[in-house]
Amino acid sequence: MDNATANLKASHLKVTPQRLAIYTMLLNTKIHPTAEIIYNEIKDKYPSMSLATVYKTLASLKQANLIIELNTDNNSLRYDANTNLHAHLICNKCSNVYDYDINGEFDTIKEKIYNKTGFETENQQIYFYGTCVNCKKNY
Numbered sequence: 007m008d009n010a011t012a013n014l015k016a017s018h019l020k021v022t023p024q025r026l027a028i029y030t031m032l033l034n035t036k037i038h039p040t041a042e043i044i045y046n047e048i049k050d051k052y053p054s055m056s057l058a059t060v061y062k063t064l065a066s067l068k069q070a071n072l073i074i075e076l077n078t079d080n081n082s083l084r085y086d087a088n089t090n091l092h093a094h095l096i097c098n099k100c101s102n103v104y105d106y107d108i109n110g111e112f113d114t115i116k117e118k119i120y121n122k123t124g125f126e127t128e129n130q131q132i133y134f135y136g137t138c139v140n141c142k143k144n145y
Contacts, residue, residue, distance in 0.1 A: 017070035032087035038103040040082040097138035
């Protein structure tokens, strides 16, 4: 049994071909795709699948904590199967999104927040906006 199938079963989600295809695609990409990109990527293999099915599947995967949803302020939500705590670097020019592992730094930030305010964080996402290396080369 592959990781995608095992993760779906462990999360008590039915393993359908479409759900498996969507989740597997997310596990095997670093581009943080939108629902539309996912749909266009797999629609030829699953011609009866609709964009609505992709959105419903993404909602199920998110609710099961198998993916995270990114709101990158470009009018489209993006999705990431890397659910480990990490930051996202978002290029203002090309809109590409990159992962940045900040290791134990999240715990330090959460501890400082708690010590100063008493606020207990339950969930967090950190975005950094700027210009990626590729765009800097082209300008």
